[in-house]
Amino acid sequence: MSGSTDITNVSIIASGRKETVAGEIPQKAHYSPPWADMSIIGIAGSSGSGKTSLAVEIVQSLNLPWVIILSIDSFYKSLTPEQNALAHRNEYDLDSPDSIDFDLLVEILMDLKKGKRTDIPIYSFQQHQRLDKTVSIYSPHVVILEGILALHDPRVLDLLDMKIFVEADPDVCLSRRIVRDVRERGRTIEGVIKQWFRYVKPVFQTYVDPQREIADLIVPRGMQNKMAIQMIVNQTRQILKGKSIRHNAELEKLGQQIEDYTLSENVMVLGETPQVVGVSTILRNPITNQVDFAFYFDRLTALLIEKALDCHNYVATDITTATDCKYSGLKSAGKVSAVVILRGGSCMETGLKRTIPDCLTGRLLIQSNIRTGEPELHYLKLFPDLAEHETVLLLDPQMSSGGAALMAVKVLVDHGVAEERIVFVTCMAGRRGLKRLMTVFPKIKVVVARIVEDNEKRWMEERYFGC
Structure with a gap:
């Protein structure tokens, strides 16, 4: 009633x-669960800089069941047959902001902020297409958004609680990308190197590197930088502690309001x-x-x-x-x-x-x-x-x-x-x-x-x- x-x-x-x-x-x-208005940490950096490894290290250090990693790679747009053919010849720019569906990313992040259940798309780099399957996400308290352009879109920036940029030597980044793409994405060494100098490096200079200026924290050496990881973990724990205190206070206030x-x-x-x-x-x-x-x-x-x-x-x-x-x-x-x-x-x-x-x-x-x-x-x-x-x-x-x-x-x-x-x-x-x-x-x-x-x-x- x-x-x-x-x-x-x-x-x-x-x-x-x-x-x-x-x-x-x-x-x-009104009742807001603890996962409403969740915290989002954005991690940007060059391809192969160690963003994913840093995100995994943060999750392991927090040691909480409701911290998830959300990769921007999941939000690549599906390609037309012509674009798909170019991508298989390593002649299509997958690192440009135009290749990412930022509208869908913002919509999903806003739904997660509201405490709603969301479906995350799955992108196949072998097929260069978004698959029909999705992964459902519900009730995370912390989302770590990682990708080369995690700090690019102003709408995403407005939703972030912490902005991180990962630094690494360009030669190290190239070697990591070669190993990853050959092992996990079915590409050849020649194709990876061709794509790096034709697309990845120019995109880094134009779009990725400027994100350094808006980052709250610049992390050199990625997951090897234990001091930076501890700073991120401590700050995240303080945010979660504050939300926990507010949630308990709201429950107690609700109990007092309905006494009569x-x-x-x-x-x-x-x-x-x-x-x-x-x-x-x-x-x-x-x-x-x-x-x-x-x-x-x-x-x-x-x-x-x-x-x-x-x-x-x-x-x-x-x-x-x-x-x-x-x-x-x-x-x-x-x-x-x-x-x-x-x-x-x-x-x-x-x-x-x-x-x-x-x-x-x-x-x-x-x-x-x-x-x-x-x-x-x-x-x-x-x-x-x-x-x-x-x-x-x-x-x-x-x-x-x-x-x-x-x-x-x-x-x-x-x-x-x-x-x-x-x-x-x-x-x-x-x-x-x-x-x-x-x-x-x-x-x-x-x-x-x-x-x-x-x-x-x-x-x-x-x-x-x-x-």
């Missing part, structure tokens, strides 16, 4: 009965039937052994999944029974799939498969940083057609602050899943976390077995797995 109208006597389903609460329906809040808001009617709590109360008692009893805990947890999960299927859409249909009778009923309006938030969500899969045996299941690994407490996306595996599924169940056994749940829903939305098709299924959730989640994503549904204290620590997956 959205809007700013004050209401009273709002009825919600809680513990199987009507509960009357007073409050205000919040306006939809009414819990959304899209939050559905399992009724306190004798079965649910009995199972909950066994699960919360510290003397319950691991085998019994897993058995009853699977039962509770199955009940939650059954409740979540009430949120699925069905359409009217007529069938003919085995006894040749007409029957008017309902059938599923589309696919039901699930996305598991690891590692806790994996303990809900048994109950999921008991209820929907053929359910397609994706994976998200979100963990809190042990130093900052900030949720971090480490792994992502979703189905390509997820946006077309009628209902997507998001599984996590516990939610307290709602940080991981916010990030998980944001990931699904960024991959094209409509809010109203997402059903978050959890065994226990804190009231503050629920309000925070529903304020940012008011159209999703939540199915929960029990609403608990906001500060209750995660414990269910540890008891389920026994470790």
Whole structure:
């Protein structure tokens, strides 16, 4: 729900009965994940100067899973048959700015800055054509853009947080280019040398070398310059630390803003039937052994999944029974799939498969940083057609602050899943976390077995797995 109208006597389903609460329906809040407004480092320099090696060294020194290298080589324009023939004879200038699709590069960088999923083209130097395949990129915190003209286009410069120019001796650059092009791109030594003096060297003098003047840092000797690499790494870590602090502050501010808001009617709590109360008692009893805990947890999960299927859409249909009778009923309006938030969500899969045996299941690994407490996306595996599924169940056994749940829903939305098709299924959730989640994503549904204290620590997956 959205809007700013004050209401009273709002009825919600809680513990199987009507509960009357007073409050205000919040306006939809905004949530920016840590990868929104990511940092971009541009590395330019002559062909063969060691740009890629320097970028790899920076990535290894940062030692973070969400730092990627984006090569401008991927953005070469596809050639016409005439141009392709010239390129195979080493008579076409592939180093000119006109050979690079800067419009597409800027579009992709801007999408990444906004936190969107993007598809990076793949260019074949053997065929001198852009391939039909692409590589999907999502949620990098740092992108290292490397290429001879990484600092050439003013639109790209406006997006860069750090500009680096790599210096190297021209003879060294030529020798490196010969080795690379012969080994990786199927060219001959004579062809590489011909192209170097006809195209590469003039382009360097006209377009590449002037980029030195606008660079924040000039790095001689490339990856061998350990001091320069450490400076770049330290600066990048400071940028990431500042973003982490701001992200946590925004989460905390969001939690304070919604303190007095009414819990959304899209939050559905399992009724306190004798079965649910009995199972909950066994699960919360510290003397319950691991085998019994897993058995009853699977039962509770199955009940939650059954409740979540009430949120699925069905359409009217007529069938003919085995006894040749007409029957008017309902059938599923589309696919039901699930996305598991690891590692806790994996303990809900048994109950999921008991209820929907053929359910397609994706994976998200979100963990809190042990130093900052900030949720971090480490792994992502979703189905390509997820946006077309009628209902997507998001599984996590516990939610307290709602940080991981916010990030998980944001990931699904960024991959094209409509809010109203997402059903978050959890065994226990804190009231503050629920309000925070529903304020940012008011159209999703939540199915929960029990609403608990906001500060209750995660414990269910540890008891389920026994470790």
